[in-house]
Amino acid sequence: MGMARNAHDHVHEMHRGASLEHAARESLEKAGEQWTEMRAAVFTALAGFSRPASAYDIAEAVGAARGRRVAANSIYRILDLFVASNLALRVESANAYVANTHPGCRHDCIFLVCDSCGQVTHIDDEHLSNGVRAAAEKARFAPVRPVIEVRGRCANCVAKGEQSPPPQA
Amino acid sequence: MGMARNAHDHVHEMHRGASLEHAARESLEKAGEQWTEMRAAVFTALAGFSRPASAYDIAEAVGAARGRRVAANSIYRILDLFVASNLALRVESANAYVANTHPGCRHDCIFLVCDSCGQVTHIDDEHLSNGVRAAAEKARFAPVRPVIEVRGRCANCVAKGEQSPPPQA
DNA sequence: CAGCGGACGTTACAACATATCATTGATGGA
DNA sequence: TCCATCAATGATATGTTGTAACGTCCGCTG
Incomplete structure (x- = not known):
């Protein structure tokens, strides 16, 4: 985990790896939502991409990780939740998503x-x-x-x- | 046709209707491209929407106007040209297009x-x-x-x- | 006329997104 | 215990947006 002070004098936690997932979980639970296995898997997959990932990219990754096909549907539901809860961000011009590295800060x-x-x-x-x-x-x-x-x-x-x-x- | 002086002291031609199509045609031809019937029809359809139109919206409108179905394909080709030539603008967050009311100014x-x-x-x-x-x-x-x-x-x-x-x- | 290139047509498909209803599993009350 | 309920997920289908590949037409020019 690291800290960074940026140009507008504003402290962000810049999480990575396990720390990022922990922060995401905290953030989601603080919003009154559950941190389920599926959500964890989606978040892990999303955070594992070095570039914006489409819902289908994530479906494939999650499907591979659990040895079982996952429908786009389920991924979109979770991504929508993540975006609403600020765990993920949508890149409109790429129709894709990225994990938010400081989910506590909106x-x-x-x-x-x-x-x-x-x-x-x-x-x-x-x-x-x-x-x-x-x-x-x-x-x-x-x-x-x-x-x-x-x-x-x-x-x-x-x-x-x-x-x-x-x-x- | 009308004139407007905006906040950054910069004159734009704000075209509408026939004037807009004329300006679009001029602009496209100045770029060394042809103003074909199909392109005119697409521009007319696009300019006829009061909201951003998807390629498929336009395909439908153009198809209706000429009594013959038009494939998405052709519309995309023309929209891409229009965007490249500044006759149309793409609204990324809506996956849709609008006509540029001052095509001569990029x-x-x-x-x-x-x-x-x-x-x-x-x-x-x-x-x-x-x-x-x-x-x-x-x-x-x-x-x-x-x-x-x-x-x-x-x-x-x-x-x-x-x-x-x-x-x- | 032959050859060429630009514009458009046709078909098929890939990629992105949503709708609808069924199933599962946890929780809590009668 | 049994059942009602609800949130989460699964399954299936379909809708929407965007490309690929290849064919035809037509005007231009040697």
């Missing part, structure tokens, strides 16, 4: 989605997200959920000169 | 998507979109296309107390 977030390798990095910038909310309000719009994502190429891929088609897994 | 844009009535309003704020680009660059990411959308409820729906399920067409 805020708008910004995704940088690499079109070469598919990796997503997640940054927070309250100044920007508040700016977006403010702009919406100025247009007499009641913002509920800002979606701020940037498609482009990560430092790694720019350095390597990689082209667009993302490799597997 | 910039990042911000969508406000009403979860009650489904309407989308499109605002521009260079300060914000530049901020998003800058944040990405600061993370050593080469931004190509910012996706800035806000889900929420438009002034109208807030006033009417409408709930989420969007009405048809």
